[in-house]
Amino acid sequence: MSFVNPDRRTLFLGLGGALAAPALARAQADSPVATTARGRLRGLRERGVCVFRGIPYAGPVSGRDRRFKAPPPAPSWTGVRDATHLGAPAIQPVGGPGAEPPPSEDCLFLNIWTPAADGAQRPVMFYSHGGGFTVGSGGRAYQDGANLAREQDVVVVASNHRLGLFGYLYLGHLLGPEYEGNQGLQDLVAALAWVKENISAFGGDPDNVMIFGESGGGGKTACLYAMPGAAPYFNKASIESPIGPEDRTPEEATDSARRLMKALGLTDPRQLLDAPAAALLGYQTGGDAQLTPGAQNRSRPQADDSRAFWPFIDGRILPEVPFKTGAPLVSADKPLIIGGCRDEAVFFFLFGDKSVFRLDDAGLHERLKRVLGPGSDDWTAAFRRTRPTATPSQLFMAILTATPWRAHAVRIAETKAAQARASVYSYILNYASPARVPGTDFAMGSPHASDIAMKFDNVDAAAPGGGFGADSSEARRRCARNMSTLWGSFAHTGRPAAPGQPAWPAYTLPGRETLLIDAECRVESDPEGEERRFWQARPDAEQIRY
Structure with missing residues (x-):
């Protein structure tokens, strides 16, 4: 029979507890x-x-x-x-x-x-x-x-x-x-x-909340900015490369529901509550969505219904198209950042026909005519004046960035500045990535969605927000640190700033002050002045789809 000296046993347990404590603390x-x-x-x-x-x-x-x-x-x-x-x-x-x-x-x-x-x-x-x-x-x-x-x-x-x-x-x-x-x-x-x-339990201040989002997320953020139901829950916002919503009415939204029922062969709208999710998704994406023998063979939404399942203006939850005729009054006292990427359009041609990055003059004319219609030559002439050394493909991307992306962002900045209740800060992500569009010699620049990795300082993350040609340059890293710091400081104080970078002034209608975000940022007044005056004279500039 073994015997452990009580003093030694006490010492052993004490040592064990001491050794276990750091491990427990780490766990x-x-x-x-x-x-x-x-x-x-x-x-x-x-x-x-x-x-x-x-x-x-x-x-x-x-x-x-x-x-x-x-x-x-x-x-x-x-x-x-x-x-x-x-x-x-x-x-x-x-x-x-x-x-x-x-x-x-x-x-x-x-x-x-x-x-x-x-x-x-x-x-x-x-x-x-x-x-x-x-x-x-x-x-x-x-x-x-x-x-x-x-x-x-x-x-x-x-x-x-x-x-x-x-x-x-x-x-x-x-x-x-x-x-x-x-x-x-x-x-x-x-x-x-x-x-x-609940956010106080996670070290957050429930009375200092910034909402932000890019592309569709920018559209969602713009909606929240206009929604009375969201107003009590945030204090400032950043709307980045926004798309949507459009001026759809409840009647139009109801028509979309009826077209869905017809495509699925349903006669009672309550049948939609039990319809298989796969069939509903199939209709949305244009696949095989038939549920009954009487269903239409063609289940894809009509061309004019392509955004049928986006927000609509219901008068209460979303009472207005954000910034269409003015900045939303419900968020009048909340400061705002608004902007986008210098080369938005590049992103939308990365995954399809790469010939768009090798256009000649005839190809430019043909491509723009498909998108812009009979007025396309006017766009080309206007942008040739401001970009005399640009190639046809560069002109194509610049024009399809201006309409709708820059046109939409500038209108938001203008309406918020005109409201004169809280500051609005305008920006363009101006980083010129030297990485090439795969399979071409076309420089990537700053495409749509390239700002995601910048804001989150995640330039090493996977595409689409982090990849973009695997550009791992020090300049890109500095740009990311600048942008994430600007957004972080705005979250703290409502005034964006970054050490070593110029002060970012609020946007005014006389000055149109805009921060060009890069490894070394700079402020310009009305950086696209001549082009802006051209596109603002065309009432359809924000309605282009491609």
Whole structure:
């Protein structure tokens, strides 16, 4: 029989406890826990920040009783819920990367990156992903919020929300007022309300929230900026390369629902509540969507219905087309950043016919005529005057960046400046990437979506926001640090600034001050003056589609 001296045993246990304590502390530090109004969450510590993924900010939105309605309240739970994995993205035509779960109707999850879940009062940066109103998610690597949160001492939040037909099919005129419509936008408001209630547990200040987004996310941010339901939940905004929404009425949205029913061979709109998700997505994408023998053979939406499942102007949830006739009064006192990329159009031709990057004069004429119609030669002449050394392909990209991208951004800046209630800051991402469009000698420049990696300081992340020709130059890294710092400082104070860069003045109608963001930024007054005057004389400049 062995015997352990009590003193030695005490010493042994004491040493064991001492040795175990650092390991336990490390484990706790690597598995941060935050307490929300609905229950406790366990996240991860990675890349110098605490990350919480797949947090439900609202309840299920699938099934006969919930589909196409406003999001219900978030569920509660007991114990500690695992928040280390991404939640499902919205149903959409293309799948995401392997790190994400399969798309699902029940997609109302958000992700949080924070320096510490410590109860501090850091600014909150609430991001709406791009992809029009039909694709994307808040879990893509190029918009990972770790670097932004760590470097700028902010809390970054990104959500999944309903997209396409599931987010914007309107049944209010067919099934009654509980089907309010614009449910994808209502999801974003629910996510912002969740942030207001819970973000202090993640080290965020619920009274200092910045909303921002690019492309479709810029359109969503513009909608939020105009929505009374969102107004209590944010203090400032950045709208980046925005698209949509358009001036669609409830009647037009109802017509889209009727066309869907006809294509599926349905006679009762309540049948849409039980229709297989795959069939609904098939209609949206133009695939085989027939459900009954009486269905039309052609299920693709009509050409004039191509944006049928985007937001519509319902008069209450989204009462107006943001910035169409003026800046939204509901956000008059909230400062705004607005701008886009110098070479937006390049992105939209990266994945198709590369001959557009090798145009001659005849090819330029033919291509522009397809998009701009009989007035295309006027555009060419105007842009040749301002860009006399540009190649035909460079002119093509410049014109299709001006219309609609720059035209839309300038109008937003003008209307906000004219309102004269809060500052608006105009920018162009001016970084000229030397990387070539694959298979061509055409320089990439700053295409649409290249700003995502810049804002998040993720220039090493995968495409589309981080790749763009694998340009890993020091100049690109400096540009990314400048842009992420400008956005971070705006989140803190409402005034964007970056050390070593010129002061960014507010946009005024006399001066049209615009920051050209680059490795070394500069301020210009009305940088596209002659071109701007040309496109503003053409009432259709923001309606171009390609």
